[in-house]
Amino acid sequence: MKFKKKILCIGAGYVGGPSMAMIAFKCPDYRVTVVDTNPERIDAWNSSQLPFYEPGLDNVIKKTRGKNLFFSKDIDNQIKENDIIFVCVNTPTKNYGAGAHMAADLQYWEKTARQILKHSQSSKIVIEKCTLPVKTALAMEKILSSSKGKIKFEVLSNPEFMAEGTAISDLENPDRVLLGSHETKSGLQARAQLIEIYTRWIPSDRIITSNIWSSELSKLVANAFLAQRVSSINSISALCEKTDADITEVAKAVGMDVRIGNKFLNAGIGFGGSCFKKDILNLVYLCSYYGLHEVASYWESVVKINEFQQQRFIAGMLNSMFQTLAGKKICILGFAFKADTSDTRESPAIYIAQKLLAEQAEIVISDPRALKNAAVDLAGIKGEIKYIEDPYLATAGCHAVVVLTDWNLYRSLDFKKIYRSMVKPAFIFYGR
Ligand code: NAD
Ligand code: UGA
Numbered sequence: 001m002k003f004k005k006k007i008l009c010i011g012a013g014y015v016g017g018p019s020m021a022m023i024a025f026k027c028p029d030y031r032v033t034v035v036d037t038n039p040e041r042i043d044a045w046n047s048s049q050l051p052f053y054e055p056g057l058d059n060v061i062k063k064t065r066g067k068n069l070f071f072s073k074d075i076d077n078q079i080k081e082n083d084i085i086f087v088c089v090n091t092p093t094k095n096y097g098a099g100a101h102m103a104a105d106l107q108y109w110e111k112t113a114r115q116i117l118k119h120s121q122s123s124k125i126v127i128e129k130c131t132l133p134v135k136t137a138l139a140m141e142k143i144l145s146s147s148k149g150k151i152k153f154e155v156l157s158n159p160e161f162m163a164e165g166t167a168i169s170d171l172e173n174p175d176r177v178l179l180g181s182h183e184t185k186s187g188l189q190a191r192a193q194l195i196e197i198y199t200r201w202i203p204s205d206r207i208i209t210s211n212i213w214s215s216e217l218s219k220l221v222a223n224a225f226l227a228q229r230v231s232s233i234n235s236i237s238a239l240c241e242k243t244d245a246d247i248t249e250v251a252k253a254v255g256m257d258v259r260i261g262n263k264f265l266n267a268g269i270g271f272g273g274s275c276f277k278k279d280i281l282n283l284v285y286l287c288s289y290y291g292l293h294e295v296a297s298y299w300e301s302v303v304k305i306n307e308f309q310q311q312r313f314i315a316g317m318l319n320s321m322f323q324t325l326a327g328k329k330i331c332i333l334g335f336a337f338k339a340d341t342s343d344t345r346e347s348p349a350i351y352i353a354q355k356l357l358a359e360q361a362e363i364v365i366s367d368p369r370a371l372k373n374a375a376v377d378l379a380g381i382k383g384e385i386k387y388i389e390d391p392y393l394a395t396a397g398c399h400a401v402v403v404l405t406d407w408n409l410y411r412s413l414d415f416k417k418i419y420r421s422m423v424k425p426a427f428i429f430y431g432r
Pocket of ligand 1: 010011012013014015016035036037038041075088089090091108109111112129130131132160161162163164274275
């Protein structure tokens with residue numbers, strides 16, 4: 001079949017895979033290829049065991065894979081063959097050198113830019129889909145224009161706003177799609193090509209355009225605002241616990257003001273996931289870099305409250321359980337950073353598990369989807385850890401149960417039955 005457009009995505013992760021699957025699904029006349037340096041990831045995408053759990057993803061993959069969606073290890077040739085290239089590689093927090101533990105590590109992104117330059121034989125549109133510091137596109141442009149050949153590259157920014165666990169519905173029905181480009185003739189032409197893709201299924205009024213820098217910065221700011229709401233409500237939960245006010249009642253009363261809104265006001269163990277912390281730290285680093293130290297410390301406090309919330313949780317457990325957890329068996333119900341995902345990156349459960357082990361508790365971890373990742377996260381940590389998927393078997397014989405992920409499954413558990421099987425006095429700590 002002759003395809004109308006050939007699209008490549010470099011990076012077959014939590015964003016690259018689902019977002020490209022959605023484009024392939026909505027644009028059957030476009031060929032979409034996703035490549036990655038990790039061969040196991042590509043093998044998993046080509047198998048019946050996708051690399052991670054995401055509701056509805058298998059269905060979209062079934063409808064597209066092998067028809068107009070392909071997963072490949074041959075990055076160099078795919079760069080040659082495709083006209084539109086999305087870059088969706090990982091941009092973690094740098095853990096070495098200048099800006100360590102704050103700035104974004106741009107090494108994967110930079111390698112990709114050089115690879116695109118090396119293997120391109122025709123002009124291309126290159127789109128930043130990964131989350132990057134503001135002004136990164138400028139560096140991409142410098143690398144891509146360094147050979148001074150006839151081939152032209154137009155760099156755009158199209159950050160992704162989907163959340164894990166709801167990725168398919170977010171991609172199918174996004175609040176907005178943001179396209180940042182230069183206001184030049186070639187920039188506007190490239191932008192029009194992206195608009196053509198997205199208007200296949202997204203109403204035009206939800207496709208917004210801006211300059212590249214606003215687009216890059218908006219992504220960081222959106223995550224910072226969401227995380228800030230979680231830290232705001234969590235900070236008030238600490239005050240509620242001192243004053244007998246009830247945080248769910250306060251959140252409801254406050255959230256019913258339409259100017260404030262009721263989303264992202266669930267107090268709990270604190271936010272996890274691969275992005276909130278890294279993106280805020282990135283924002284903090286950028287503000288410090290530009291000498292805006294007051295702004296930097298304002299945003300840094302969002303991360304500090306998140307850490308405080310987790311420390312408070314452990315302190316609360318110790319206080320309730322007579323200041324000692326040594327030799328006690330504690331079940332962690334839920335290890336994923338949120339419900340409906342197998343992802344455990346930056347999950348609060350990692351911190352809690354480590355602290356419980358440091359107190360010499362024995363831990364049993366239960367989760368419907370994330371046990372494999374939990375075992376990787378806790379590998380090499382000293383202490384007694386068991387992994388049991390069935391929540392009734394996992395909690396039996398425990399001194400305490402700690403609920404850390406808001407899986408629906410846990411709402412319908414028979415907690416009386418669980419209580420009967422536990423050591424008395426039995427404790428439950430609810431992190432959600
Ligand atoms: P990920 O780690 O799951 O995927 C990134 C992939 O890129 C990996 O599979 C890695 O092997 C691959 N890669 C790295 N360098 C490469 C190279 N040179 N060539 C080919 N492949 C390469 O990360 P993710 O969760 O998909 O996030 C990717 C980006 O999207 C990040 O910037 C993140 O901030 C952003 N983002 C993530 C989410 C989310 O929900 N996870 C949502 C919105 C935006
Ligand atoms: C978040 C954003 O919601 C996405 O828009 C963004 O694209 C993405 O980050 C990203 O850039 O990676 P995600 O991390 O997948 O998505 O999940 P969220 O639903 O935002 O939850 C993040 C964390 O906050 C979870 O640990 C969740 O349990 C916690 N949370 C969320 C709360 O503790 N309380 C709330 O009220 C809401």
